[in-house]
Amino acid sequence: MAGARANKTCPICSVREPVVDYHPFCSKRCADVDLSRWLGGKYSIPSAEPVDEFELMDALERERSTRQGAEESG
Numbered sequence: 666m667a668g669a670r671a672n673k674t675c676p677i678c679s680v681r682e683p684v685v686d687y688h689p690f691c692s693k694r695c696a697d698v699d700l701s702r703w704l705g706g707k708y709s710i711p712s713a714e715p716v717d718e719f720e721l722m723d724a725l726e727r728e729r730s731t732r733q734g735a736e737e738s739g
């Protein structure tokens with residue numbers, strides 16, 4: 666078994682061997698590629714824009730005042 670050597674390569678480019686700093690990638694570039702892939706899959710861009718907190722508060726406030734108005738007149 667002499668000379669048995671882990672023949673691992675960078676999972677992104679499959680060419681170069683991983684370096685300690687960017688393990689298991691061979692370079693920052695490949696690490697970035699993997700990160701963007703991971704983020705792209707994890708945080709897929711939603712079709713609608715995310716609900717804005719202020720917009721939500723505004724909507725609640727409006728609904729509340731609308732109800733109050735309805736109660737007063739009703």
Ligand SMILES: [Zn+2]
Nearest residue numbers: 675678691695
């Ligand atoms: Zn690479």
